[in-house]
Amino acid sequence: MCPFCRGGFVQGDRTRACAGCGARHHRECLADHGGCAVFGCQGGEGLMSDAWTIDPDDPVPIGDQIVYRVLYAIARGVYRPGDKLPTVREVAARLKVNPNTVSKAYRDLERDGVLDSRRGTGVFVEEGALEVALERRQALVLERFERAVNEALEAGLSAAEVQEVLLEALGQAARARKDEVVLRDVEELTRSPLARWAGKRAGRRGKTQ
Amino acid sequence: MGGSVKVQVRGAPAVSESPSSSPGLIDARGLGRRFGRRWVVRGLDLAVPAGSVTALLGRNGAGKSTTIQMLLGLLPPSEGQVTVLGREPRRQGHALFREVAYVSERRELLDDMTVEGLARLVAEVHGARFDGGGFEDLRRRYDLAPGARCGVLSKGQRARLLLALALAARPRVLVLDEPTSGLDVLVRDDFLEAIASFVAQEDGAPRAVLLSTHIIEDVSRICDRAVVLRERGPALSGELEDLRAACARYVVRLKGVLPPGDRLRLPRGAVLLERDPRALTLAAMGAAEHVEAELDAALPVAGLERHPASFKEAFACWTAPVEQAGGDQGGDGAGGAA
Numbered sequence: 001m002c003p004f005c006r007g008g009f010v011q012g013d014r015t016r017a018c019a020g021c022g023a024r025h026h027r028e029c030l031a032d033h034g035g036c037a038v039f040g041c042q043g044g045e046g047l048m049s050d051a052w053t054i055d056p057d058d059p060v061p062i063g064d065q066i067v068y069r070v071l072y073a074i075a076r077g078v079y080r081p082g083d084k085l086p087t088v089r090e091v092a093a094r095l096k097v098n099p100n101t102v103s104k105a106y107r108d109l110e111r112d113g114v115l116d117s118r119r120g121t122g123v124f125v126e127e128g129a130l131e132v133a134l135e136r137r138q139a140l141v142l143e144r145f146e147r148a149v150n151e152a153l154e155a156g157l158s159a160a161e162v163q164e165v166l167l168e169a170l171g172q173a174a175r176a177r178k179d180e181v182v183l184r185d186v187e188e189l190t191r192s193p194l195a196r197w198a199g200k201r202a203g204r205r206g207k208t209q
Numbered sequence: 210m211g212g213s214v215k216v217q218v219r220g221a222p223a224v225s226e227s228p229s230s231s232p233g234l235i236d237a238r239g240l241g242r243r244f245g246r247r248w249v250v251r252g253l254d255l256a257v258p259a260g261s262v263t264a265l266l267g268r269n270g271a272g273k274s275t276t277i278q279m280l281l282g283l284l285p286p287s288e289g290q291v292t293v294l295g296r297e298p299r300r301q302g303h304a305l306f307r308e309v310a311y312v313s314e315r316r317e318l319l320d321d322m323t324v325e326g327l328a329r330l331v332a333e334v335h336g337a338r339f340d341g342g343g344f345e346d347l348r349r350r351y352d353l354a355p356g357a358r359c360g361v362l363s364k365g366q367r368a369r370l371l372l373a374l375a376l377a378a379r380p381r382v383l384v385l386d387e388p389t390s391g392l393d394v395l396v397r398d399d400f401l402e403a404i405a406s407f408v409a410q411e412d413g414a415p416r417a418v419l420l421s422t423h424i425i426e427d428v429s430r431i432c433d434r435a436v437v438l439r440e441r442g443p444a445l446s447g448e449l450e451d452l453r454a455a456c457a458r459y460v461v462r463l464k465g466v467l468p469p470g471d472r473l474r475l476p477r478g479a480v481l482l483e484r485d486p487r488a489l490t491l492a493a494m495g496a497a498e499h500v501e502a503e504l505d506a507a508l509p510v511a512g513l514e515r516h517p518a519s520f521k522e523a524f525a526c527w528t529a530p531v532e533q534a535g536g537d538q539g540g541d542g543a544g545g546a547a
Contacts (some may be wrong), residue, residue: 093402094404097405100433101433
């Protein structure tokens with residue numbers, strides 16, 4: 001499983017292993033993430049050296065980047081409920097960012113029920129943190145998805161073509177993961193009248209071109 | 210004209226908020242300095258609240274160093290007031306530097322002294338306040354030989370030594386004037402890390418940093434507030450993220466083709482980033498509807514996209530010259546705000 005997208009590897013995927021911990025990533029994911037996505041991995045040559053890394057050139061504000069990092073670490077199980085996080089000062093010095101930015105990120109995560117600093121002895125991961133992290137991750141993926149759909153339409157693809165590609169990708173992913181439930185769903189969707197119509201239409205377009 | 214109005218509206222809440230709710234460790238009101246008949250800085254309100262790392266930004270010659278010298282009592286202002294830690298720097302003389310550390314871009318050291326000797330001298334000046342152990346830790350970390358003469362230190366080593374000395378004096382306010390200009394990225398990292406741990410010390414004492422720099426990447430990392438000195442216009446100030454969010458990048462698709470030689474009439478305050486025959490990319494500050502309406506009025510717009518501005522693009526907007534036609538008025542406005 002790729003530690004960034006948590007998806008499996010399909011034949012033909014371009015992958016690369018982290019020189020530090022050996023974890024295999026999709027190449028695109030490695031580039032997306034800027035380095036090895038295994039939390040705490042020191043990375044290898046040319047890979048990220050520290051999981052608490054931020055990218056100051058990223059248009060995403062640094063505080064939000066820290067929020068995503070922490071959520072991601074929790075989603076991966078690197079930090080579990082009850083675990084203590086590094087202090088604001090430690091994170092600020094490590095990332096070389098403003099401590100106020102870090103404490104604001106921690107406060108945001110506290111408000112969302114991910115972290116808890118009430119005990120006064122540090123910042124801890126809350127019980128329900130994993131669910132929140134997964135929810136946020138889904139929201140992020142859906143957002144990217146919507147952007148991709150927009151781009152597809154802008155590039156001149158038709159609704160039917162987008163749908164076809166989507167069903168195909170779903171089928172492929174389901175087969176690769178041997179996920180019976182998804183596979184059955186995909187077959188069901190493919191049989192629907194809209195899909196059949198779309199399939200025929202796409203076929204016609206293919207011939208006329 | 211529209212530009213400056215929007216700016217004031219955008220900046221107003223943040224500006225008025227900070228000095229009243231929590232007095233800054235550094236506060237300046239209506240600060241101005243004139244050399245002969247030329248005002249280098251005028252009508253400047255500035256606050257560095259406790260716990261903040263405030264960037265002092267501006268193009269070359271915008272008056273950053275003059276401002277810092279006035280804040281430290283090294284240069285008498287022509288008008289306005291300054292307080293540092295609640296007191297007037299001009300009245301305090303050297304006493305101010307017990308709690309305020311200043312690293313200037315010139316990196317002056319006593320060249321005949323050794324690293325160790327200079328540290329002893331600084332320790333004597335500061336007395337019990339000087340943290341000898343802390344200096345030793347930093348000296349070792351920065352790889353400075355105790356017996357090395359200051360005169361033979363490289364630029365980066367000089368900067369590190371000054372930083373170590375400044376921190377060991379345990380100041381409450383750290384003023385850094387272009388501390389890392391011309392230094393490699395590792396020395397810059399040392400400064401950033403030192404600044405981050407300095408303001409976040411967990412003893413509850415209020416601390417703050419004022420940092421003037423040209424390295425926008427450092428600003429976006431380490432600073433939470435900014436004061437931008439502008440030619441002919443009132444300074445901008447506020448939370449860094451708010452200041453950036455006030456700017457946006459616009460991609461304008463044009464009706465028809467724009468001959469390359471043609472002079473462009475752009476809305477005031479808009480900065481041209483890229484120019485193609487059928488499209489322009491600009492950055493501008495202010496409310497989106499307002500900017501878009503101005504673009505529509507000035508250019509044959511066929512389509513418009515708006516994107517978040519990067520810090521570099523935002524910096525270009527902040528420091529864009531305030532419109533010439535209103536230039537004299539802008540100066541008056543700045544004076545009037547004092």
